[in-house]
Amino acid sequence: MDFTISEKMQTILGMIDEFVVKELIPLEKDFLADRLKELLPVLEEKRAMVRQMELWAPLHPAELGGMGLTLMESALVFEALGRTPLGLYTFGCMAPDAGNIEILHKFGTPEQAKEFLVPLVAGKIRSCFSMTEVDMPGSNPVMMETTAVKDGDDYVINGHKWYTSSADGAAFAIVMAVTDPDAPPHRQASMIIVPADTPGFNLARNIPVMGHEGHGYFSHGEILYQNCRVPQKNLLGQEGHGFVIAQERLGPGRIHHCMRWIGICNRSFDLMCARARDRIIAPNRKLADRQLVQAMIAESAAEIQAARLMVLHAAWKIQESGTKEARKEISMIKFTVANTMQRVVDRALQVHGGLGMTDDTIIAHFFRHERASRIYDGVDEVHKVSVARQILKTYENKTIK
Numbered sequence: 001m002d003f004t005i006s007e008k009m010q011t012i013l014g015m016i017d018e019f020v021v022k023e024l025i026p027l028e029k030d031f032l033a034d035r036l037k038e039l040l041p042v043l044e045e046k047r048a049m050v051r052q053m054e055l056w057a058p059l060h061p062a063e064l065g066g067m068g069l070t071l072m073e074s075a076l077v078f079e080a081l082g083r084t085p086l087g088l089y090t091f092g093c094m095a096p097d098a099g100n101i102e103i104l105h106k107f108g109t110p111e112q113a114k115e116f117l118v119p120l121v122a123g124k125i126r127s128c129f130s131m132t133e134v135d136m137p138g139s140n141p142v143m144m145e146t147t148a149v150k151d152g153d154d155y156v157i158n159g160h161k162w163y164t165s166s167a168d169g170a171a172f173a174i175v176m177a178v179t180d181p182d183a184p185p186h187r188q189a190s191m192i193i194v195p196a197d198t199p200g201f202n203l204a205r206n207i208p209v210m211g212h213e214g215h216g217y218f219s220h221g222e223i224l225y226q227n228c229r230v231p232q233k234n235l236l237g238q239e240g241h242g243f244v245i246a247q248e249r250l251g252p253g254r255i256h257h258c259m260r261w262i263g264i265c266n267r268s269f270d271l272m273c274a275r276a277r278d279r280i281i282a283p284n285r286k287l288a289d290r291q292l293v294q295a296m297i298a299e300s301a302a303e304i305q306a307a308r309l310m311v312l313h314a315a316w317k318i319q320e321s322g323t324k325e326a327r328k329e330i331s332m333i334k335f336t337v338a339n340t341m342q343r344v345v346d347r348a349l350q351v352h353g354g355l356g357m358t359d360d361t362i363i364a365h366f367f368r369h370e371r372a373s374r375i376y377d378g379v380d381e382v383h384k385v386s387v388a389r390q391i392l393k394t395y396e397n398k399t400i401k
C-alpha cells in the first residue's frame with residue numbers, strides 16, 4: 001500500500017482545510033443553536049463558492065458534474081470535511097444523497113437519470129433512503145412489512161418507515177418494499193423511486209433525536225406510505241434486487257462514514273490538546289502537565305492512527321479487489337472506528353469539564369449525534385458476528401499446532 005498523497009490531492013486538501021476553517025466553522029454557532037432555517041440560505045452561498053473552486057461533489061463521476069476522485073482520494077476528502085458537521089453538505093457529498101447517486105448511476109434507466117440523478121448531483125434537489133421500519137428490526141431488514149403491489153401500470157405502496165434521514169424537503173425517496181412475498185427472503189424486496197409530492201407519501205414528523213427535531217437536510221423523518229401510487233417505471237434495477245442494490249450502496253459508503261468519523265476524531269483531539277495546553281488547573285500547573293490527561297492524549301493519538309490506517313487499507317482493498325472481497329475489512333472498520341470515535345470524543349469532553357457539556361464547543365454535538373454511528377449502516381453486533389463468521393470459516397479445515 002502506498003501512502004503518498006499526490007500533489008493534486010495535497011492542493012485539494014489544503015483548499016478544503018482552509019475553507020472549513022474560514023467559511024464553515026464560524027457558522028457552527030448558528031447550527032448548534034438550531035437556527036437551521038436561517039442557516040440554509042447561507043450554506044447555499046457557501047455551496048456556490050465550492051462550485052466556483054471546482055471542488056463540488058468530489059466523489060461523483062466527472063461525467064455527472066463531480067470531481068471523479070478515486071475511493072482512496074475521496075476518503076481523504078471526507079476526513080478533511082468531517083471536522084465540521086457542515087462539511088459534507090456544503091461540498092455536495094453528504095449521505096443519503098451520495099449513496100442514492102451511486103445506485104441511480106449504476107442501476108437507473110436513462111429516463112431516471114435525467115429526472116432524478118442529474119439534478120441530485122448538481123445539488124438542485126435532495127433525496128432520502130427509506131428502508132427502516134418502525135415495527136420491524138432494521139438489523140434484520142429481510143423482515144419487512146412495507147409492500148408494493150402492482151396495479152395496472154403502477155405500484156401501490158403501503159408501509160410505515162422511520163429514520164428516513166433528510167426526508168424533510170427531499171424531492172424523492174428511494175423506498176425499499178416487498179414486491180414478491182413468496183420469493184426467497186433476499187429476493188422479496190425491490191427499490192422504488194417515490195417523488196415526495198406523490199399523494200400517499202406522508203411525512204408524519206421529524207423524529208426528535210437526542211433532544212433535536214432538526215429541520216430540512218438535518219432531520220430524520222417518520223413516513224407513512226398510504227396507498228402511495230407510482231408508475232412501475234420508477235422501479236430501480238430489477239424487481240426483487242433490493243438487497244443486491246443495498247449491498248452496493250453500503251461498501252464505499254462505509255469508507256466515507258468512517259473517514260468522516262476520523263475527521264471528527266481529529267477535530268476533537270485538537271480541541272482536547274489545546275484545552276489541556278491552556279487550562280490552568282493549579283498554581284503553575286496546566287491540565288497538560290497531568291499524567292492522566294497525557295494518557296488520554298497518547299491513547300487517543302494511537303487509536304486514531306490505528307483506525308485511520310484500517311480505513312485506508314479497507315479503501316485500498318475495495319479499489320484493488322472490489323467490495324465483495326473486502327467484506328470483512330468493511331465490517332471491521334465500521335464497528336472499530338465508530339467506537340474509537342466515541343472514546344476520543346468522550347475524552348475530549350472530559351478534558352473540557354463543564355465546558356464540554358455546553359454547546360460553546362462542537363464536542364457536545366459530536367457526543368450526542370455520533371452515538372448513532374454504532375447503529376446506522378449496520379449495528380455493531382451484526383458486523384462483529386459477520387467478521388467472526390468469516391474468520392471462523394477459514395479455520396474449518398486448518399490444523400493449528
Ligand SMILES: Cc1cc2nc3c(=O)[nH]c(=O)nc-3n(C[C@H](O)[C@H](O)[C@H](O)COP(=O)(O)OP(=O)(O)OC[C@H]3O[C@@H](n4cnc5c(N)ncnc54)[C@H](O)[C@@H]3O)c2cc1C
Nearest residue numbers: 129130131132137138139163164165372375376377379381
Ligand atoms: C441517526 C440515524 C440515521 C438513520 N438513517 C437511516 C436512513 O436514512 N434510512 C434508513 O432506512 N434507516 C436509517 N436508520 C435506521 C438504522 O439503519 C436502524 O436503526 C438500524 O438498522 C437498526 O435497526 P433498529 O433500529 O430497528 O434496531 P433493531 O434491529 O431492533 O436492533 C436493536 C439492537 O439489537 C441488537 N442486535 C441486533 N441484531 C443483533 C444480533 N444479531 N446480535 C446481537 N445483538 C443484536 C443491537 O444492539 C441493536 O442495536 C438510521 C438510524 C439512525 C440512528
